[in-house]
Amino acid sequence: MRVEIPPSTAEVRAQQASVASAPVAMAQAPAQPSNTFVGVKVAQMRGDLGRLNQSISQHTADLQQIRGTTAQNAAAYYGTVAAIQARLQVGTTPGNPILQQQWNQSQAQLDTLNLDIANMNSLSTRVAADSSLAAFMLEASRATYGLAGAVDEDHRALATLEDDVNRTVVALDRILNELNGDLQRQTAYLNSERSNLASLSVGIKNGELLGQGLGNRAFASAAPLPSSPIAASSGGLASTDGRRPLVVIRFDRARVDYQQALYTAVSRALERRPDASFDLVAVSPTRGNAAQVTLNSANAKRNAESVLRSLTEMGLPVSRVQLSATTSGQAQNSEVHVYVR
Numbered sequence: 001m002r003v004e005i006p007p008s009t010a011e012v013r014a015q016q017a018s019v020a021s022a023p024v025a026m027a028q029a030p031a032q033p034s035n036t037f038v039g040v041k042v043a044q045m046r047g048d049l050g051r052l053n054q055s056i057s058q059h060t061a062d063l064q065q066i067r068g069t070t071a072q073n074a075a076a077y078y079g080t081v082a083a084i085q086a087r088l089q090v091g092t093t094p095g096n097p098i099l100q101q102q103w104n105q106s107q108a109q110l111d112t113l114n115l116d117i118a119n120m121n122s123l124s125t126r127v128a129a130d131s132s133l134a135a136f137m138l139e140a141s142r143a144t145y146g147l148a149g150a151v152d153e154d155h156r157a158l159a160t161l162e163d164d165v166n167r168t169v170v171a172l173d174r175i176l177n178e179l180n181g182d183l184q185r186q187t188a189y190l191n192s193e194r195s196n197l198a199s200l201s202v203g204i205k206n207g208e209l210l211g212q213g214l215g216n217r218a219f220a221s222a223a224p225l226p227s228s229p230i231a232a233s234s235g236g237l238a239s240t241d242g243r244r245p246l247v248v249i250r251f252d253r254a255r256v257d258y259q260q261a262l263y264t265a266v267s268r269a270l271e272r273r274p275d276a277s278f279d280l281v282a283v284s285p286t287r288g289n290a291a292q293v294t295l296n297s298a299n300a301k302r303n304a305e306s307v308l309r310s311l312t313e314m315g316l317p318v319s320r321v322q323l324s325a326t327t328s329g330q331a332q333n334s335e336v337h338v339y340v341r
Contacts, residue, residue, distance in 0.1 A: 038150035042157050045141060049164060052130060052137070056171055059127050063175065066123065070116040070186065077109040077193070084200060088209035099204045103197070110193055117186050124179045131172040138165045195315035199263075202313045206259050246278075247338040251303050259310055262338070266316065269340050276340050278311070280304050282325040283335040293327070300334040301325055307336045 084102050092099065141162045145155065203209050247265045249258045269276055282304035284296040304323055312318050322341070 034151050034153050036149050036151060036154060038144060038147050038154045039157070041144060041147070042154060042161055045137060045144075046157075046161055048137060049161065049168065052134060052168060055130055056168065056175070059123065059130070059175055062123050063179065066116060066119050067182070070113065073109060073112045073116060077106055077113065080106040080109060081196075081200070084204070085209055088200075088203050088207070092207050094207040095205055096207065103201060103204055106200075107197060110190065110197065113186070113190055113193075117183065117190065120179060120183050120186065124176065124183065127172060127175050127179060131169070131176060134165060134169045134172055138162070138169055141165055198312075199314045202259055202263075202310065206257065208260060243339050245281075245337040246340050249303070249307060249336045249338075250333055251299070251335065252333040258307070259314075262307065262310060263314055265338070266311065266314070273340070277320040277322070278316075279337075279339040279341050280308055280311075280321055280323050281337040281339065282323070283328050283331050283337055284325070285331040285333065286327045286329050287332075296334060297325060297327065300336070303334050304336045307338070 080102055084099050084106070087096070087099055141158060144158055150158075246269055247258075247262055249256065249262070266278065269278075282297075282300035284293070284300035286293055286296075288296070304325070308318070308321055308323060311321055328335075
């Protein structure tokens, strides 16, 4: 004989609480189009929208993958650069081969970041194409309202389709905006770091840290330049045309270490006047015969070109530097004067 045992009071309360907490499906199934011409067209557009949404999911996954790869590449690059800067900060031998090898590695890592930007550009092109398709589908769905031969179910299905296409357009616009922001940041970052690497290369040659590239100076409110110029070598300051030179570099020996003083002076000038340009004047002495004067002039011009290369390696755009040459009866050796223009 089978005896039914009723549930206890605690079990009844637990079942009631479970039923009360269960979610209630409130969503209604979308209206189904009929077999009319309009209904068939709505069904076709619904299929196109489904494929477009799958493409959006792939775009989102690709964007996250590119961001992750870029973050890893940037971390590796910064690690290499930090190791170079730390060694230069305490001082090392000029042209240290270990640092040069690390610099080559950082250059290769920066090229990898450039590939990440290329991948972003490629993804942006694909997303833009899908965005154009979504905009076309939105216009097509709205135009379908005007077709004859539709029933009420067709228009209800069409309204649901239009809402879904609108959401797809918004999703694509969001991805495009994020991609454009990433591209702008990464491009500016890459250009900045190329300038910094050029300055770092000069530091490795000299065995001491200079600083970031001169082309990366942040814009700030302009302030007057210091009245007293900074000389890269000892002795009195010369003036060729009444202006006070920012830097005077005297090539009175075989090797003149002027890079650090030049970088410091130009850096301070750019901090006060971020839009400043510079004049490099090759000054040669007038002593000696005509042949000696010609030789002195050629040496001064060569030295000025060397200073120009140093400035460009430090990140200063060559378009902001103008070269000229002159002679001076006060100069004892070849000199290069740097003026703020």
